[in-house]
Amino acid sequence: MTAHKSGDPTTLNRLYGRQSGHKLRQGQQELVDTLLPAISVPEDGEITAAGLFGYDRPLHFEIGFGGGEHMAHRADMLPDHGFIGAEPFLNGVVTALGHVRDGALGNVRLHMGDALQVLSRIPDGALSFVYLLHPDPWPKARHAKRRMMNPGPVAMIARKLKPGGEFRFGTDHPVYLRWALMVMNGHPDFEWLASEPKDFQTRPGGWPETRYEAKARRIGHEVWYFRYRRR
Numbered sequence: 378m379t380a381h382k383s384g385d386p387t388t389l390n391r392l393y394g395r396q397s398g399h400k401l402r403q404g405q406q407e408l409v410d411t412l413l414p415a416i417s418v419p420e421d422g423e424i425t426a427a428g429l430f431g432y433d434r435p436l437h438f439e440i441g442f443g444g445g446e447h448m449a450h451r452a453d454m455l456p457d458h459g460f461i462g463a464e465p466f467l468n469g470v471v472t473a474l475g476h477v478r479d480g481a482l483g484n485v486r487l488h489m490g491d492a493l494q495v496l497s498r499i500p501d502g503a504l505s506f507v508y509l510l511h512p513d514p515w516p517k518a519r520h521a522k523r524r525m526m527n528p529g530p531v532a533m534i535a536r537k538l539k540p541g542g543e544f545r546f547g548t549d550h551p552v553y554l555r556w557a558l559m560v561m562n563g564h565p566d567f568e569w570l571a572s573e574p575k576d577f578q579t580r581p582g583g584w585p586e587t588r589y590e591a592k593a594r595r596i597g598h599e600v601w602y603f604r605y606r607r608r
Contacts, residue, residue, distance in 0.1 A: 385522050386531030392465050392491055401471060407596055408474040409467075416477065418461060418488040424498045428487050430459045435505040436539070437461065440492040443589055445473025448508075450585040458505070460485045491602040493530065502539045509546045514553035521564045523579040526557040533549035535566035538607040539608060543570075545584065549593035554601055567605040577601050 400496045401409065418424060426436045434499065439573060442448045442462040452460045462485065464470050470489045474562050488495045515523045534544055544567065548554055571577050580586065580602050590600055 378513075379456045380486045381524065385527035385529040386493055386525055387527075387533060389522065390488075393484075399468065401468075405471045405475075408471055411473050412478060413470065413487065413489070416486050419465075422498065423500060424495060425459070425500060425503065427447065428461045429461070430484065433482075433581060434459050436499075436503055437506040437508070438492075438496060438499070438504050439463070439510070441506040441509070443469050443511070443587060444599050445469065445476045447510055447585055447587050448473065448485065448543070449480055449482060452485050452585065453480050454569070456484055458484060460486070461495065462486075463488040463490065463495050465490055467531035493533065494517055496533055496537055496563075499537050505539060505542050507534050507538060507542070507544045510587055511547055511549065511593070512553070514548065514550035515549065515569070515582075516552045521556065524553065524556060526553065526560050530558060531560060531564065532566075535607060538604070540593070540607055542607040544605040545605070546605070547584075547587075547590065547600065549598040549600045551591065561605065566608055568608055570604040570606055575602055 418429070437451065437458060437460045437547045439448050439460070439462045442464045445462060447465075448460055448462045452458070455581070462473065464473065466488070467489065470487060473487060476482070509525055512525045514522065515524075538544060546557060548557065561569065578599075578601065580600070581604060584602065593600055
Protein backbone atom coordinates (compact mmCIF):
# COMPACT_ATOMS: atom_id res chain seq x y z
CA MET A 378 0.00 0.00 0.00
CA THR A 379 1.44 3.34 -0.99
CA ALA A 380 1.07 6.58 0.92
CA HIS A 381 -0.81 8.06 -2.05
CA LYS A 382 -3.49 5.41 -2.42
CA SER A 383 -6.94 7.00 -2.42
CA GLY A 384 -9.61 6.27 0.15
CA ASP A 385 -10.28 6.86 3.82
CA PRO A 386 -10.26 4.70 6.99
CA THR A 387 -13.39 2.83 5.86
CA THR A 388 -11.66 1.59 2.69
CA LEU A 389 -7.98 1.40 3.65
CA ASN A 390 -8.63 -1.35 6.23
CA ARG A 391 -5.39 -0.64 8.03
CA LEU A 392 -4.40 0.79 11.40
CA TYR A 393 -1.63 3.39 11.36
CA GLY A 394 0.65 4.49 14.18
CA ARG A 395 2.17 2.59 17.07
CA GLN A 396 0.19 -0.05 18.97
CA SER A 397 2.45 -0.44 22.00
CA GLY A 398 4.93 1.64 23.97
CA HIS A 399 6.84 0.96 27.16
CA LYS A 400 6.84 -2.52 28.65
CA LEU A 401 3.97 -3.19 31.03
CA ARG A 402 4.54 -3.55 34.74
CA GLN A 403 3.30 -6.71 36.44
CA GLY A 404 0.12 -5.10 37.73
CA GLN A 405 -0.65 -3.69 34.31
CA GLN A 406 -0.11 -7.03 32.65
CA GLU A 407 -2.51 -8.59 35.15
CA LEU A 408 -5.19 -6.11 34.08
CA VAL A 409 -4.66 -7.12 30.45
CA ASP A 410 -4.75 -10.82 31.32
CA THR A 411 -7.77 -10.74 33.64
CA LEU A 412 -9.93 -7.63 33.36
CA LEU A 413 -9.65 -6.99 29.61
CA PRO A 414 -11.07 -10.40 28.57
CA ALA A 415 -13.96 -9.89 31.00
CA ILE A 416 -15.03 -6.57 29.49
CA SER A 417 -13.94 -6.94 25.88
CA VAL A 418 -16.43 -6.46 23.06
CA PRO A 419 -17.15 -9.86 21.45
CA GLU A 420 -15.09 -10.52 18.34
CA ASP A 421 -18.05 -11.51 16.17
CA GLY A 422 -21.71 -10.78 15.71
CA GLU A 423 -24.01 -7.83 16.20
CA ILE A 424 -23.17 -5.46 19.03
CA THR A 425 -26.13 -4.20 21.05
CA ALA A 426 -26.65 -2.68 24.48
CA ALA A 427 -28.72 -5.67 25.56
CA GLY A 428 -26.04 -8.09 24.37
CA LEU A 429 -23.27 -6.25 26.21
CA PHE A 430 -25.05 -5.22 29.40
CA GLY A 431 -28.05 -7.51 29.74
CA TYR A 432 -30.77 -5.02 28.87
CA ASP A 433 -31.37 -2.12 26.52
CA ARG A 434 -29.96 1.26 27.56
CA PRO A 435 -28.55 4.39 25.87
CA LEU A 436 -25.31 3.44 24.16
CA HIS A 437 -22.17 5.58 23.75
CA PHE A 438 -19.16 4.87 21.52
CA GLU A 439 -15.73 6.49 21.79
CA ILE A 440 -13.31 6.24 18.88
CA GLY A 441 -9.71 6.19 20.10
CA PHE A 442 -10.21 6.76 23.82
CA GLY A 443 -6.53 7.36 24.61
CA GLY A 444 -6.12 6.76 28.33
CA GLY A 445 -9.86 6.43 28.87
CA GLU A 446 -10.32 9.35 31.26
CA HIS A 447 -13.16 10.90 29.24
CA MET A 448 -14.94 7.58 28.87
CA ALA A 449 -14.53 6.74 32.56
CA HIS A 450 -15.83 10.16 33.62
CA ARG A 451 -18.88 9.85 31.41
CA ALA A 452 -19.54 6.27 32.49
CA ASP A 453 -19.37 7.27 36.15
CA MET A 454 -21.67 10.24 35.47
CA LEU A 455 -24.22 8.08 33.61
CA PRO A 456 -24.26 4.66 35.31
CA ASP A 457 -27.49 3.61 33.58
CA HIS A 458 -25.92 4.14 30.14
CA GLY A 459 -23.56 1.77 28.32
CA PHE A 460 -20.14 2.78 27.00
CA ILE A 461 -18.02 1.16 24.30
CA GLY A 462 -14.48 2.34 23.72
CA ALA A 463 -12.05 1.34 20.99
CA GLU A 464 -8.32 2.06 21.13
CA PRO A 465 -5.44 0.28 19.32
CA PHE A 466 -2.66 1.48 21.66
CA LEU A 467 -1.97 -1.13 24.36
CA ASN A 468 -0.68 1.31 26.97
CA GLY A 469 -3.79 3.47 26.57
CA VAL A 470 -5.99 0.41 27.03
CA VAL A 471 -4.10 -0.47 30.21
CA THR A 472 -4.67 3.02 31.61
CA ALA A 473 -8.36 2.76 30.77
CA LEU A 474 -8.54 -0.63 32.50
CA GLY A 475 -7.18 1.04 35.63
CA HIS A 476 -9.99 3.62 35.47
CA VAL A 477 -12.58 0.86 35.05
CA ARG A 478 -11.17 -1.08 38.01
CA ASP A 479 -10.76 1.91 40.31
CA GLY A 480 -14.22 3.29 39.49
CA ALA A 481 -15.94 -0.13 39.56
CA LEU A 482 -17.42 0.78 36.18
CA GLY A 483 -19.62 -2.10 35.15
CA ASN A 484 -21.07 -0.14 32.23
CA VAL A 485 -17.90 -0.05 30.10
CA ARG A 486 -16.79 -2.43 27.35
CA LEU A 487 -13.47 -2.12 25.51
CA HIS A 488 -12.00 -3.14 22.18
CA MET A 489 -8.25 -3.04 21.61
CA GLY A 490 -8.06 -2.47 17.88
CA ASP A 491 -9.85 -0.80 14.99
CA ALA A 492 -12.86 1.26 16.06
CA LEU A 493 -14.54 0.98 12.66
CA GLN A 494 -14.61 -2.81 12.87
CA VAL A 495 -16.71 -2.48 16.02
CA LEU A 496 -18.79 0.44 14.80
CA SER A 497 -19.76 -1.47 11.65
CA ARG A 498 -21.34 -4.22 13.79
CA ILE A 499 -23.56 -1.87 15.79
CA PRO A 500 -27.11 -1.68 14.36
CA ASP A 501 -28.03 1.50 12.55
CA GLY A 502 -29.70 4.03 14.82
CA ALA A 503 -28.51 2.33 18.02
CA LEU A 504 -26.10 4.94 19.42
CA SER A 505 -26.96 7.99 21.52
CA PHE A 506 -23.45 9.51 21.47
CA VAL A 507 -20.28 9.09 19.43
CA TYR A 508 -17.02 10.75 20.58
CA LEU A 509 -13.91 11.52 18.53
CA LEU A 510 -11.60 13.53 20.78
CA HIS A 511 -8.15 14.72 19.71
CA PRO A 512 -7.57 12.10 17.03
CA ASP A 513 -4.23 11.84 15.27
CA PRO A 514 -4.34 14.80 12.84
CA TRP A 515 -2.06 13.25 10.20
CA PRO A 516 -1.11 16.82 9.19
CA LYS A 517 0.65 15.99 5.92
CA ALA A 518 -1.66 16.32 2.92
CA ARG A 519 -0.65 12.93 1.54
CA HIS A 520 -1.83 11.31 4.77
CA ALA A 521 -5.23 13.02 4.85
CA LYS A 522 -6.93 9.73 3.91
CA ARG A 523 -5.85 8.30 7.28
CA ARG A 524 -7.87 10.86 9.24
CA MET A 525 -10.90 9.51 11.02
CA MET A 526 -12.72 12.72 10.16
CA ASN A 527 -13.39 11.77 6.53
CA PRO A 528 -16.60 11.25 4.53
CA GLY A 529 -16.61 7.45 4.93
CA PRO A 530 -16.31 7.32 8.74
CA VAL A 531 -18.62 10.32 9.19
CA ALA A 532 -21.29 8.63 7.06
CA MET A 533 -20.96 5.48 9.17
CA ILE A 534 -21.23 7.50 12.40
CA ALA A 535 -24.39 9.14 11.05
CA ARG A 536 -25.95 5.76 10.28
CA LYS A 537 -25.20 4.38 13.73
CA LEU A 538 -26.57 7.40 15.63
CA LYS A 539 -30.27 7.53 16.36
CA PRO A 540 -32.17 10.68 15.33
CA GLY A 541 -31.31 13.33 17.89
CA GLY A 542 -28.11 11.51 18.84
CA GLU A 543 -24.93 13.52 19.23
CA PHE A 544 -21.50 13.37 17.62
CA ARG A 545 -18.78 15.17 19.62
CA PHE A 546 -15.45 16.05 18.08
CA GLY A 547 -12.50 17.89 19.66
CA THR A 548 -9.10 18.96 18.34
CA ASP A 549 -6.27 21.40 19.01
CA HIS A 550 -4.70 21.04 15.57
CA PRO A 551 -5.50 23.88 13.12
CA VAL A 552 -4.96 21.73 10.01
CA TYR A 553 -7.35 19.10 11.31
CA LEU A 554 -9.80 21.80 12.37
CA ARG A 555 -10.03 23.18 8.85
CA TRP A 556 -10.27 19.70 7.37
CA ALA A 557 -13.04 18.68 9.77
CA LEU A 558 -15.03 21.83 9.05
CA MET A 559 -14.74 21.10 5.35
CA VAL A 560 -15.96 17.52 5.84
CA MET A 561 -18.83 18.49 8.14
CA ASN A 562 -19.90 21.72 6.42
CA GLY A 563 -23.42 21.29 5.13
CA HIS A 564 -23.47 17.56 5.92
CA PRO A 565 -27.10 16.56 5.35
CA ASP A 566 -27.24 14.19 8.33
CA PHE A 567 -25.88 16.58 10.97
CA GLU A 568 -26.89 19.87 12.55
CA TRP A 569 -24.00 21.83 14.06
CA LEU A 570 -24.98 22.84 17.61
CA ALA A 571 -23.24 26.22 17.53
CA SER A 572 -24.58 29.69 16.94
CA GLU A 573 -21.55 31.78 17.95
CA PRO A 574 -17.77 31.28 18.41
CA LYS A 575 -17.95 30.67 22.16
CA ASP A 576 -20.03 27.56 21.45
CA PHE A 577 -16.99 25.80 19.99
CA GLN A 578 -14.26 27.62 21.91
CA THR A 579 -15.51 26.67 25.39
CA ARG A 580 -15.68 23.10 26.66
CA PRO A 581 -19.35 22.13 27.13
CA GLY A 582 -20.67 20.80 30.41
CA GLY A 583 -20.25 17.08 30.86
CA TRP A 584 -17.17 17.08 28.62
CA PRO A 585 -14.18 16.40 30.91
CA GLU A 586 -10.68 17.44 30.00
CA THR A 587 -8.51 14.67 28.59
CA ARG A 588 -4.75 14.31 28.99
CA TYR A 589 -4.31 15.32 25.35
CA GLU A 590 -6.31 18.48 25.84
CA ALA A 591 -4.34 19.35 28.98
CA LYS A 592 -1.07 18.78 27.11
CA ALA A 593 -2.26 20.99 24.25
CA ARG A 594 -3.05 23.81 26.63
CA ARG A 595 0.32 23.50 28.37
CA ILE A 596 2.08 24.13 25.10
CA GLY A 597 -0.16 27.05 24.23
CA HIS A 598 -2.57 25.48 21.76
CA GLU A 599 -6.16 26.59 21.39
CA VAL A 600 -8.72 23.80 21.71
CA TRP A 601 -11.97 23.55 19.77
CA TYR A 602 -15.11 21.59 20.72
CA PHE A 603 -17.77 20.55 18.23
CA ARG A 604 -21.21 19.07 18.86
CA TYR A 605 -23.35 17.80 16.00
CA ARG A 606 -26.91 16.48 16.29
CA ARG A 607 -28.11 13.67 14.04
CA ARG A 608 -31.05 14.98 12.05
